[in-house]
Amino acid sequence: MPASQSAKDFFRPLAVGAPTPLTEIPFRPSRAIHFFDPSNPKMAAKIPAMVGTVDVLLGNLEDAVKADNKVAAREGLVRIGQETEGLGGGGPTQLWTRINSLDSPWALDDLTTLVPAIGDRLDVVMVPKVQGAEDIHYVDRLLAQLEARAGLDRPILVHAILETARGVANVEEICGASPRMQGLSLGPADLAADRRMKTTRVGGGHPGYLVRQDPPIDELGVAQVEAARATYQQDLWHYTIARMVDACAMHGIYPYYGPFGDIADTVACEDQFRNAFLLGCVGTWSLHPKQIAIANRVFSPSVADVAHARRVAAAMGDGTGAVMLDGKMEDDASLKQCLVMVELAEQLAAIDPELRAAYDAIPSGEEA
DSSP states (O other), X not given: OOTTSXXXXXXXXXXXXXXXXXXXXXXOOOSEEEEEOTTOHHHHHHHXXXXXXXXXXXXXXSTTSOGGGHHHHHHHHHHHHHHOTTBSTTSSBXXXXXXXXXXXXXXXXXXXXXXXXXXXXXXXXXXXXXXXHHHHHHHHXXXXXXXXXXXXXSOOEEEEEEOSHHHHHTHHHHHTSOTTEEEEEEOHHHHHHHHTOSOOOSSSOOTTSEEEOOOOBOTTSOBOTTSOOOEEEOOTTHHHHHHHHHHHHHHTOEEEOOOOOOTTOHHHHXXXXXXXXXXXXXXXXXXXXXXXXXXXXXXXXXXXXXXXHHHHHHHHTTSOSOEEETTEEEOHHHHHHHHHHHHHHHHHHTTOHHHHHHHHTSOGGGGO
């Protein structure tokens, strides 16, 4: 927020008649953001059956949609939003869209078409290649004007993708640019190109990015550098995800991993998703239906973790002091970590009957 702006003004509508901005972004489970091309009839036909099986369905208007199909994708998303029961607007599955980049010929028409037609169903607008707060300010004002014209009673939220070095450098100001900010996603492919990274993968690690075990020492104290040594592949995206998580936590919004492009490698996909979950991300993108199940599993606390967290919470009582459980000390800091896990489990159980059954089946003795 600029120093010349009053803090009180930050939560005032940017257009007469626009909805009042939110002072807090509510948490809605969004373990998998499943992308689909609204211009593809086969994909569009599957959407009604997917409602209730995935937390977020996102109509993609940007990458993977050819220039000749941009209008068809936009119109297809309008039809899907208008005709699909339970999708968006408080339904069991959220409706998001990724508009075209703000410097493209299509972004303005994306917003001026979608908000009047399905603004009451549209939960989040994802903005690609966000460079700084100025990009969010532009979308913020435009959405307010369109919401006012459409008579909407709730603000459409904004999600930014980190796909440029400048965007990463400005990540804190992007997160705090508007009360509409819902979260951030890592965009590894475009970010890799912008940074001049030497990888052609979409997310995930790289076999050349590694550390090597120290060489063994022989009886004369000489390092045997030619000896066989173990290597450990490293995560190219650890720094960026950690910085993104901190910026989101600071501003009360939510971080997401982004895409994992190797659809066939479900094992590495699960590993990458789990790393992001452990670092603080709340969800990820799904580029294929098989990744939905992986994301739902990984971004939900395990039964064992929930059982342990409940035990700690029960043993800590009022949260002061320290206790010993299974030979480990648990104190106030431990309790705070466990309460994060318990709260997430409760939020997910409210929308996922299978998870609710699994968490309810935890024996009461496990919590004592």
